[in-house]
Amino acid sequence: MERPANGRVILHVDMNSFYASVEMSYDPALKGKPLAIAGNVEERRGIIVTCSYEARAKGVKTTMPLWQARKLCPELIVKKPNFERYRKASIAMFDLLREYTELVEPVSIDEGYMDLTQYAGPKPLEIAHVIQERLSDELLLPCSIGIAPNKFLAKMASNMKKPLGITVLRKRELSEHLWPLPVAQMHGVGEKTAEKLETIGINTIQDLAKADRIQLKQLLGINGERLKQRANGVDNREVDPDSIYEFKSIGNSTTLSKDTTNEDELNNVLRKLAHSVSVRMKRKDVLASKIFITIRFANLKTITRSKKVANPIGDVEEIFSVARQLFFTHWKEEPIRLLGITGQDLVEKGDAVKQLDLFSFESDAKDEPILTVIEKINEKYGDQLIKRGIKGKREEDPSPGTSFNKDFLRE
Structure with a gap:
């Protein structure tokens, strides 16, 4: 492919069976075998998150119940997700892409765009082969690459030949x-x-x-x-x-180990999800103006419900309270298979203006003296010198669930 005299050269780099490929890079004995990554590995109702092409050849698919996958492929090797491992591999992958251009846009943990329009090196097709080979040799990760004059066509091109394809469109x-x-x-x-x-x-x-x-x-x-x-x-x-720093929502969901109507179990799941969402919101210093829940029933019917809150929230108990109210308002005691909580319409903490009302005025007024002192110190020595509260060591998220947001790419 010649470099066009006018127009752009966009690459879409899409990692092949990313989670499974990362596991194979850590354990070469898994290569060439049917491998699946699934939640609740020991449970009959676990769901396939992703799988190797060897597993796909046996009919195994993403989102398929684990019991069904094992029926199609009895020799299937199943591993639990290791998101910290995938995060490290993703960062290494994007670091490699940035060696060729600063114009790299991650769109998920395993795919991103590159703009090589101004790249003065070899032809785009040659660069694509080099990138594909380096990802394979240095990180042991296979990918497909689409080359086109814009992002949409590059994305479509990368899907046309998998695995290890390079397509010009x-x-x-x-x-x-x-x-x-x-x-x-x-x-x-x-x-x-x-x-x-x-x-x-x-x-x-x-x-x-x-x-x-x-x-x-x-x-x-x-x-x-x-x-x-x-x-x-x-x-x-x-x-x-910079799109990596733009996020509109933070959420987690989890498939239950078994369908249940037990209120205590459902409350416990909602609290864990609220904790997970709260931890990730604190990492970003954001609050949510809307809480959104996902409910999937045993018959796989899925509904979503949301509630706008008067003042942006981020505390575990606040998120849990709103999510719990939403859930029990719309739950008719049917067996539940999956629950999810998402904080939406996010705002930076510094931009979140709390609306004083009759219920919050008294507690806010008590804080006024210390807030005044903080404001005066910051005016004299810098806006970020003192903040209310101490930001300690980043808390890791121990709770179950799946997240596909871009925050894994931010240190």
């Missing part, structure tokens, strides 16, 4: 390589969106590219127009290294 090749694909395979189109599109006769990406803009907007709102642009290869988003 140019705008002039859309009709040949992109448009024949089912619309459900398009990045940004979820299952429900695909179902809606099919109701108006849009089954392929080409159908979407040629669809009526007004009809799409009526069906999907502004996202309909955006998806039509993407289908036509239009995506002007920049590769933004």
Whole structure:
């Protein structure tokens, strides 16, 4: 691939079966074997988080119940997630990518974009091969890479050949390589969106590219127009290294070891999840303006409920109280399979203005003298010299659950 005279060169680097690959890098004896990472390894109702391609060849899939996976593949090796191990591998991976350009944008623990437009070295395809080989040789981690003039096409390209693929996707090749694909395979189109599109006769990406803009907007709102642009290869988003610091929510969920209607067990799960979310919010010095819960029942039906709070919160008990109220308001004593808590509409603690009311005024007034002293010292010696409370050693999160936020990439 020649470097274009005009336009951009964007790479999307997507690690293959990342969690499983990291485990293989620590234990080479696992290579070439069907391996799965799953929560509740010892329990029948554990869920597959990810699996190796050898396991996929046997029919094992992500989100599949562990009992079903073992039925399909009796020789399946199952390991518990080691998120600290994956975090270290992810940081090493992104550090390697930054050796080629500062314009690296992580989008999850195992994938990111690179902008090589200004890179003065070898051709993009050669660089992609070098990156892929270095990730394999130095970190023992396989990846697929998409090369294209924008982020959307690079993402689509990286999905076209796995594992260990390198794919170039140019705008002039859309009709040949992109448009024949089912619309459900398009990045940004979820299952429900695909179902809606099919109701108006849009089954392929080409159908979407040629669809009526007004009809799409009526069906999907502004996202309909955006998806039509993407289908036509239009995506002007920049590769933004600072996007790692932008986060709108922090949440954890956990699949219960067995379906239950026991109130004490459910309360205990909610409290652990509230603790996990609170710890991670404290790491970032943020508070949540809305609490969002996820409830999945034994029949796999999933509902979500949320509540806007009067003042932003971050304390364990505050999060637990709101989540508990939400849960028991909408729970009809059906068996529960999964619970999740998410803090949304996050605000920096320094920007969170507490609204004084009749109930909080008295306690706030008691704090006024010490707050005045802190303010005067900070005015004289610097804004961050003294803060209310002492920030001690970072607390590690011992609670169960799964998080796919980008905070694992921040020290």
